Ligand SMILES: [Zn+2]
């Protein structure tokens with residue numbers, strides 16, 4: 001994800017194409033399974049460096065209903081603004097709270113896209129994911145994985161007083 005700082009890119013109108021094939025950068029928020037692949041064209045517009053292209057990888061996530069680990073495909077269309085500022089410089093993140101804050105891509109005499117890739121991956125990882133759209137999840141009463149079959153709770157033979165308890169219990173737990 002690094003390449004030498006081409007003189008071309010330091011001049012207005014200059015551009016460089018970067019092929020990306022690397023392990024996920026350190027500081028990623030998730031358990032990525034595959035290398036990050038992609039192609040990004042950096043263009044110096046005078047004020048900033050635009051980064052345009054795509055990234056592709058996959059991550060292991062827990063299902064939001066049954067907690068089963070599964071693989072999520074992540075495809076990102078890249079259209080970001082960057083600057084030739086040092087990644088490690090404290091100033092580089094001065095405007096981090098702003099939406100349009102450009103991402104620093106300079107590392108000494110090299111262009112280093114690891115910070116760009118790290119931010120894009122974290123931004124595009126879905127907050128919640130299902131192992132499959134029709135996942136039935138866990139029984140809120142006994143915790144059985146309903147994908148593996150019905151539990152006794154769902155058979156309607158439960159005493160109405162116990163049913164009321166069953167409804168009450170998960171709520172009481174989430175109130176803690
Ligand atoms: Zn599931």
Ligand SMILES: [Zn+2]
Pocket residue numbers: 139140141142143144151152153154
């Ligand atoms: Zn159950």
